[in-house]
Amino acid sequence: MQFKDQLDFVSQHIKKNKLRVFMTILAATMGTAFLIILASVGFGIQDTLKREILDNRLVTQVEVYAADLDIEKADKMKKLDHVKAVVLRQEVNAAQESALDKYTSQSGLLVTDFNEEKKAGFALAEGRLPKTKSEIVVGYDFAKNLMNEEEVEKFQNQQRDTQANDEDQAEAELPHYEGELLGKEITYEFGSYETNEFYKEPIKLTIVGIAKAPSKDFISDGKLYADASLIPELEAIYDRHKAEGSEDSLLNSNLNVYADELQNVKGITTSLKNDGYSVYSISEELEQIDVFFLALKAGLIFVGTIAILISSIGIFNTMTMAVTERTREIGVMKALGAKPKLIQRLFLLESAWIGIIGTVIAVILSYAISILANYILPLIVGAALGEGDFEELNVTFSIIPWQLVVIASAISIGVAMVSGWRPARKATQIDVIDALRREL
Structure with missing residues (x-):
């Protein structure tokens, strides 16, 4: 059949x-x-x-944790196979204030190597990356953090006078700087956390770029991004004013290593672990x-x-x-x-x-x-x-x-x-x- x-x-x-x-x-x-x-x-x-x-995160990024991260260690990591960029970011650990005209902000300053940032894909919404120590990039939400105390107080009094309900108050946005930022010069100062007093040695910085907005609405980026060449001037000011015998560091460091391709992340992670570093990469999380x-x-x-x-x-x-x-x-x-x-x-x-x-x-x-x-x-x-x-x-x-x-x-x-x-x-x-x- x-x-x-x-x-x-x-x-x-x-x-x-x-x-x-x-x-x-x-x-x-x-x-x-x-x-x-x-x-x-x-x-x-x-x-x-x-x-x-x-x-909003790079799968090729490897976060490195250690107590003594510095430029010398970052340079050694650049020599590892398949490393595209090594970004060492150092954030000022002090009371800080930036002023533009009559507006002020307590946004923190972060210094980095923009050549490495560019390799890692640091994105801008406007402007360009800094070329000198007196130029900075500001976070996308920096303007919202620039406020005038008189305007804020007047706005809050108006809110109380109109007896707005809680929902309206939550939706209302505090008055802030709404002018052009690119090309503007700001005055940056920092001082002691303990006394909350500034060292009265202002630094003039010019805004040349605005960072791209974070992908999540609940994330706010109001930082100042300056070139690492500004570090000697910051440390000189800090050394002149810090308490005698203090061993506290002005800068807190975090370091990210970027692989050229996703398949090489695991090899870089293993090499860094063998060198004694604590590391984290999204690839490990994804594997789990x-x-x-x-x-x-x-x-x-x-x-x-x-x-x-x-x-x-x-x-x-x-x-x-x-x-x-x-x-x-x-x-x-x-x-x-x-x-x-x-x-x-x-x-x-x-x-x-x-x-x-x-x-x-x-x-x-x-x-x-x-x-x-x-x-x-x-x-x-x-x-x-x-x-x-x-x-x-x-x-x-x-x-x-x-x-x-x-x-x-x-x-x-x-x-x-x-x-x-x-x-x-x-x-x-x-x-x-x-x-x-x-x-x-």
């Missing part, structure tokens, strides 16, 4: 029991769809979490997340597989009844010379057909449910939490990658074949004489 004839044979018998076969396919569909949707939640949460971690979600997705697939196994009971019953109903027909086929392998193949084809149709419908249904869930659930959760903009958080509840479809399909069709194997085997063991004696 040719394969085409075998398919026609299976099709004819399926048509005779449409309702029973339909219910069996429905059970297989529900089991497979449950597996795919359940596992897709794991993929969706993993994708959302990874995007949240990677947002991937391991966790691999276990989670495996667990979800296992739970979904149980649903498929339950549906396999229906396939087993359907195929067992099919064998019982066709006992005489099987006897005739054997009498005509049909081999046991052919008979077994016919019944396995039927159970496989049920599994394939159920799987195809389940995949289509799963994608439809996934799309609807990602569209509707943010609206429902946002309404429940009272946050109309919940969907703006870009949360993905369900993702169905092709690998999940392949795994689910293999499990579903494989379980269907296994469920049909025992009835198919039973069909090959039917005695010809006994089968022919049965009445039609």
